Amino acid sequence: MKRYTKDGDISYSLGVFPTIELLQKRPQDVLIVVLHSKGEKNSGVAKIKDLCKKHRIPCEVKDRDIRMFAYKENTYAIGIFKKYETEIDKTQNHVVLVGLRNMGNLGTIMRTMVAFGVLDVAIIRPSADIFDPKVISSAMGAFFQVRFNYYDSLSQYIESLSFSGVGKAVDKPAKRQLYTFVVDGVTDIREMKFEEPFSLVFGSESAGLTQTDAKLGKKVSIPQFGDVDSLNLSIAVGIGLYSATALK
């Protein structure tokens, strides 16, 4: 086992619950599962062993490897898997994250997305590395359910929605509404009528969306009563998802 690197081909699920999700959702990408001897009586570990057997994935007890790679004590399982590519579903609702930097925020956002039934995220560079084990840990089991694509700019993302690929016939997906979250938007989120399929677009933790990016969608704000700088990004996304999915 080697330390995680952004440019490497593999990543890790740390802990029993994320490793079960990995084995259930992406068994074809799992190289090996490492267990800690302390987890012998854990029911989740038993489930991991069953899943490894079913999918013929090697599964070994290696306490030293666990100790080297786990952030937390009492980590009983680590799944080592090949990084994979996904394709966001252009007919579904999206979350779009422009310039997000915090890995914990990215993971928490993915967890919240799944809770509200939104399974597609577009990530606009520069961004946190989605395969960093910290993202996977923060996302809990949700990580392996979410489809994602990277883009170099918000415009590139918008263009990609209109064309299925270079040289292919135009395959136009449903008309989509972009909602750009800003501190002083034209519309209060409580007044906004969200239409599906939607793209909820959020800027970076430190700077938010640029004015240019904000203008590419309907501007919407979450009003704040206190004199705090702004809501934490993952909380803002949570409230955005909660509001946009309210009509279901």
Add this chain to the structure above:
Amino acid sequence: MKRYTKDGDISYSLGVFPTIELLQKRPQDVLIVVLHSKGEKNSGVAKIKDLCKKHRIPCEVKDRDIRMFAYKENTYAIGIFKKYETEIDKTQNHVVLVGLRNMGNLGTIMRTMVAFGVLDVAIIRPSADIFDPKVISSAMGAFFQVRFNYYDSLSQYIESLSFSGVGKAVDKPAKRQLYTFVVDGVTDIREMKFEEPFSLVFGSESAGLTQTDAKLGKKVSIPQFGDVDSLNLSIAVGIGLYSATALK
């Protein structure tokens, strides 16, 4: 400077923004402010120097102290202050956190509370230590605006609302509605009519509220679409605060 301890008398604000908030909201409790020489041209550091001068608080450049105590690089200021006691306002809206353990969650919740104009938090033991520097960092500047009290149980908190103190005349505050957040509540949060003053009651990250505690209020749920275990606690509190303050 000594390492932070739960039982000690002092704590730290790490970073320029929280230190400014500390100096503005609790100048009487600040013992000393330590600066890093790299922050010499930072406008926030200039503001810190002005505030220290105004309140006659010692302010020294000590790079080594900063390096020892800061979690992040580029920390230009640390404020060292005496831990203080506060009294929650029994006429105002409250957040009540039962058995919360994660310090980042506690800080993020305080930040979100201030954003939605709720400034009082009741903390039911066992709980994360509110004065841990990690809580103060996660709360950004909001920490020093929030009033808090610790209680041994949810019942003790409820009893405290009816009496101003042993031996004193009964000084009954306004009738208050408790809303207990559970996974399978009687009422969907989208249908709930929140009445003020309210107490929004949340259980621990791992186990939620006990049935006994849940029954002490009106049960309310945030419906989830996916098969994620549950929303992150700080996201649930964010949506709760957003919904409960919607009528303002």
